[in-house]
Amino acid sequence: MLxxxxxxxxxxxxxxxxxxxxxxxxxxxRLVAGIDAPTEGRVGGRPPRTAYVPERFPVALPLTxxxxxxxxxxxxxxxxxxxxxxxxxxxxxxGAAGHARTPMAELSKGTSQKVAVVQALLAGPDLLVLDEAWxxxxxxxxxxxxxxxxxxxxxxxxxxxxxxxxxxLAGVSDAHYRVEGTGLAPVAPVAPVVPAVAPGSRVxxxxxxxxxxxxxxxLSGRPGPDGAxxxxxxxxxxDEVLRTLLGARPPWHVRTVEELP
Amino acid sequence: xxxxxxxxxxxxxRSQRWLxxxxxxAAFVAVGIRPGDPVLDSLGYAAAGLVPxxxxxxxxxxxNEPGAARDCAAAAAGPVRVHAAALLTGLAGALLTxxxxxxxxxxxxxxxxxxxxxxxxxxxxxxxxxxLTGSAVGALSGRPLVRRRGYxxxxxxxxxxxxxxxxxxxxxxxxxxxxSGARSGTAEVPLTALAVALALAAATGTAACLAAARRx
Numbered sequence: 001m002l003x004x005x006x007x008x009x010x011x012x013x014x015x016x017x018x019x020x021x022x023x024x025x026x027x028x029x030r031l032v033a034g035i036d037a038p039t040e041g042r043v044g045g046r047p048p049r050t051a052y053v054p055e056r057f058p059v060a061l062p063l064t065x066x067x068x069x070x071x072x073x074x075x076x077x078x079x080x081x082x083x084x085x086x087x088x089x090x091x092x093x094x095g096a097a098g099h100a101r102t103p104m105a106e107l108s109k110g111t112s113q114k115v116a117v118v119q120a121l122l123a124g125p126d127l128l129v130l131d132e133a134w135x136x137x138x139x140x141x142x143x144x145x146x147x148x149x150x151x152x153x154x155x156x157x158x159x160x161x162x163x164x165x166x167x168x169l170a171g172v173s174d175a176h177y178r179v180e181g182t183g184l185a186p187v188a189p190v191a192p193v194v195p196a197v198a199p200g201s202r203v204x205x206x207x208x209x210x211x212x213x214x215x216x217x218x219l220s221g222r223p224g225p226d227g228a229x230x231x232x233x234x235x236x237x238x239d240e241v242l243r244t245l246l247g248a249r250p251p252w253h254v255r256t257v258e259e260l261p
Numbered sequence: 262x263x264x265x266x267x268x269x270x271x272x273x274x275r276s277q278r279w280l281x282x283x284x285x286x287a288a289f290v291a292v293g294i295r296p297g298d299p300v301l302d303s304l305g306y307a308a309a310g311l312v313p314x315x316x317x318x319x320x321x322x323x324x325n326e327p328g329a330a331r332d333c334a335a336a337a338a339g340p341v342r343v344h345a346a347a348l349l350t351g352l353a354g355a356l357l358t359x360x361x362x363x364x365x366x367x368x369x370x371x372x373x374x375x376x377x378x379x380x381x382x383x384x385x386x387x388x389x390x391x392x393l394t395g396s397a398v399g400a401l402s403g404r405p406l407v408r409r410r411g412y413x414x415x416x417x418x419x420x421x422x423x424x425x426x427x428x429x430x431x432x433x434x435x436x437x438x439x440x441s442g443a444r445s446g447t448a449e450v451p452l453t454a455l456a457v458a459l460a461l462a463a464a465t466g467t468a469a470c471l472a473a474a475r476r477x
Binding site for chain 2: 030033034035036037039049050051052053054056057058059060061062063067068071072074075076077116119120123129
């Protein structure tokens with residue numbers, strides 16, 4: 001339940017909503033998207049072209065992906081040929097063109113999610129509401145969605161989103177709110193972290209993994225026979241390298257990090 | 262709205278969930294309508310069966326779309342119009358089926374007692390009245406007003422029965438007027454029942470659509 005919420009989403013704004021599980025994030029997004037009406041108060045000024053991506057879309061509809069998307073494009077107000085053309089274009093952008101003729105009931109979870117994202121994007125909505133839309137997408141589709149969100153906001157559309165990954169679109173959000181109790185509190189924008197390192201300084205990272213492991217792509221270095229590796233990188237890049245090492249599957253164990261004189 | 266109706270129509274047709282009510286109704290009509298029967302009697306019989314059929318079809322249409330897909334459509338077109346499209350698709354299916362049954366009755370039954378034109382008009386109106394009444398029952402016994410499947414089916418069955426036996430029901434009024442017309446050989450045009458059925462379907466449809474906007 002949410003109470004006494006006042007949220008303004010100006011055109012072209014990217015708004016992030018966060019909060020705990022079951023805290024009312026999805027309820028708020030459904031109100032913003034116009035799927036539900038509030039019991040009290042009102043939501044006004046919603047642009048005519050609004051699109052929503054649910055968190056889960058494993059939908060057993062008796063239609064193929066392309067046919068569903070064409071129908072939804074027409075519901076969004078597009079003509080038949082235009083809807084089919086854009087559906088094919090967006091499926092291709094998300095790497096799901098091969099599934100255009102697959103019945104919706106036979107799609108994998110990830111491909112279903114791509115169809116959900118495509119139905120929202122194909123009409124070029126002026127308000128895009130994403131409820132953890134990235135969940136279940138592969139890495140390429142996730143970055144494609146990041147790009148599509150940037151395109152929409154650049155075109156003057158408002159985007160409101162929830163995502164469990166705090167790094168999602170971090171730094172480009174215009175506003176950030178947190179659902180707390182029954183209310184909504186603005187989250188102060190995090191000042192961009194200015195690297196507190198002198199240009200040109202370097203950092204040495206010692207890390208180890210099981211013998212025979214290879215470094216994650218993007219890092220250059222040769223692990224020794226015991227699986228240990230020493231990487232010397234620009235200090236400005238060291239955080240990124242550490243993230244890559246720790247985020248690798250299986251993760252690398254970071255032994256030491258030292259700044260070189 | 263046209264796009265939503267086309268989408269709902271495609272969902273209904275391709276889901277094949279219309280088959281069960283259609284086959285049941287076809288059996289009901291095939292058993293009850295014999296060549297040589299008085300045509301008004303048969304038209305009234307076919308129309309009476311349309312009440313549960315319409316309720317069944319409307320219930321199918323409002324539950325046909327999984328929640329996530331319904332949410333996407335609701336964001337695009339508004340929940341009221343999405344629900345209205347589902348109700349109207351069910352009504353259209355009932356009208357189409359009723360038209361087929363009425364045409365069959367007009368073709369095979371004995372039209373000697375009444376003029377074929379008068380019988381066709383009366384049959385068409387009674388078909389519309391019963392389809393509207395059944396759709397009203399379906400709108401009240403389906404999502405979002407009744408969410409549990411079991412209760413919904415029970416409500417639809419009970420509602421259809423009441424719509425056929427209770428005196429104020431437009432379906433009962435129109436069907437009994439037709440059947441008594443068969444005795445006297447005059448086809449009565451049930452305009453009052455049509456007006457009541459239209460008002461009933463509009464009121465129940467509006468209530469269901471507003472509830473759909475309130476709580477999905």
